Amino acid sequence: MAEVIQICFRTKPERVNADNIERLSERVLPDNVSPDPPLIIEGDRYLIGVLNPRGVHRRNDSIGLGTILDEEWATPDTQHPSGSYAIFRNDAKNTEFVSDIVGSRTIWYGSTNGLFVASTLQRAVVTFLQQYTPDPQTQAWMLSSGTLGPYRSWAKEVEQLRPNSILRLDRESWSWETDYHPATFETVSRSFDEHYRALVNTIEDTLSAWPVSTDTDVLTLSGGYDSRILLHHFSNQYPEIKTLTWGTPQSIETDLSDAAVAKRLADSYAVGHQFKPIRTDTVPVNVVIDRFITAGEGRIDHLSGYLDGFALWDEFHAQGTKQIIRGDEGFGWVPSITRLTAEKYVRRGIGLTTVSDISELDKFDIANQQLPDYLRRNEKEHLGDWRDRLYQEVRIPTTLAALNTLKSPYVELSNPLLSKEIISCVRQLPSELRDSKGLFTKYVDSITPKIPYATTSANPDLSTFLTRTDTVKYLKSELEEAIRSTELPPELIIYISKRIRVSNSSSTTHLKLDFKRIIKKNTPRVITDIIKRLYDDELFPGYNRLGFRIIIISKMNKNLTEDSEYLTN
Incomplete structure (x- = not known):
C-alpha cells in the first residue's frame, strides 16, 4: 500500500524537503487513489517519505513494507529477516536498504556526488x-517481452537492488x-521421502508463524x-479469514475457471468468500x-486484470483493506527437462523473449539485448537448476x-510462500522434483479436497480488449505521438501501426487457446521438445500488443522526462 522514498545527503539540498515529497504523491499515484497523508521522518543527513502509509512497519527511523517475521529487522548490521518485504533501516551513522531472498518488492536507487536516493518508485x-x-536496452526488453528485462530500469541513472541484498551506506x-x-x-x-518431509515441514512451520x-x-x-495450500492452512488457524476472487461476470458460471473453482474451494473450507466481477466497458480506454x-x-504489459480501471483495488482501499495475501512461489518451473530440451526454450519459458526471437522485430535497428554474465548458464550447471535459478533471480523480481x-x-502485499526458509529448502531439491513444481503439487494433492484444478483464467481476455474498435483507435492515435517521444526507430512504429486491426473473433481465439491447452496437457514433454525443434515457435505477441508496448515506452519516457524537470519548474 505504501511507497517509500529515502534521500540521504552530505549537505541538504533545497529541493529535499517535506513539501516536495507531499507533492510527489500527486504525480506518482493513480488518480483514483485517495491516499492517507504521507509520513515524513527527518534524521541525521536523511529524509524519509512514506506515501499512503497505511499498513507499514515503523520502528524508530526504520520502515518496512510487507511481512517481516524477525524482531530485529530494523537494526543495521543484522542479516536478512524472514518474510517478504522491502526494508529501509537507519541508525546514527548508517543507512541500509534490504531486499528479501527473491526481491518480491523492488527497491530502486541512484546517486550523485552529494545525494543518494532509494525508493520503491x-x-x-x-x-x-x-x-x-x-x-535503449530496457525499451527493447519491453518491446520483446512485455517487461523491463533483468535488473533494468527505464533510466540509466537508476539501478535495481538485486534479490537477497543489503546495500549499506555510511553517511559519515x-x-x-x-x-x-x-x-x-x-x-x-536425501531420499525422496526425506526431501518430501523437509519441504512439508518447512511450509507448515512458515505458515504457522505467518501473521x-x-x-x-x-x-x-x-x-x-x-x-489452495494457503487456504488449507490459514482457514485452520484463522476460521474467519476472508477470501476473494475476481474475473469476468460470466467466469463464475464457467466450469473449471479460476472463479468457479475458487468458490468451490471456499465453500469446502466454510470460509467467507466474495467474487468481484471485472467490467471492461465502464471506463474509457485512455x-x-x-x-x-x-x-x-510501466514495468509490465499484463493489463487484463485491471480493465476496470483499478475500480476493484480502489474499493479495497476505501473499505480499509490493508493487506492482500498472495500465493506467489518458487517451487519449480516449466519446461520439464528432457534430453531434447534446448537452452533457448528455458530462457523463453522464464519470459526472457528477445528481439532476435521475433522476426517481425529483428529486422529493425533495435538495441541488442544481452543477459548479464551472472545470469548465463554455468558450464556444469544442470539445465533444471538454471531454469529455476532464472525463475527466482529474474522472473520473480522482474x-x-x-x-x-x-x-x-492501493493495498500492501504478503507472500508467505516466498519466505527465505521455503525458498532455501526448494534450492536443496534435485531438479526432477522441481519440474512443474512436482514435489509441491504432490503435497497439495495429499491434503486438500479432491476439487479439480482450474483450466481457464477468470480474467478478461487481453487480446479481445486490444482489438476492440475504441482501443484500436486509441492505439493508432498514441502511436503517432510515440514516433516523436521514444528512441525506437520511427519506421518500426509506423510498420506496427499499419498492421493493428479491429477483430471480433474472441470466441475463435478462446477455442484456439483451449485446444492448445488440451494438446499441451496431454502430450509427453519429449514429444513437445521434438516438435519445437522441427517448428521454431517465435512467440509473436501480435501487432496490437506490440503497439500497446510501444505506448508504455512512450508514456514512461514522457513521465520520467517531466519528473526529472519537475523540481526545477
Missing part, C-alpha cells in the same frame, strides 16, 4: 536526482557497498495449487491505460514484483 528516484537518460564517510547473495541450487543428498489479521487482510483465491502505467510505472507494484498504491 523509479519515478521518485528520477525526481530527486533530477536526471533521466532513457535506456559517504561510501557504500552491496552485500549480495546469489541464488545457489545445491542438491542435498494474518482477519479484520484487514484478504486471501486472494484461484483455482490453482498455490493459493483512463484504463493511464492508470495502469501510473500504478505500475515479472511477479511488477505485478505486485500494480497493486501497491
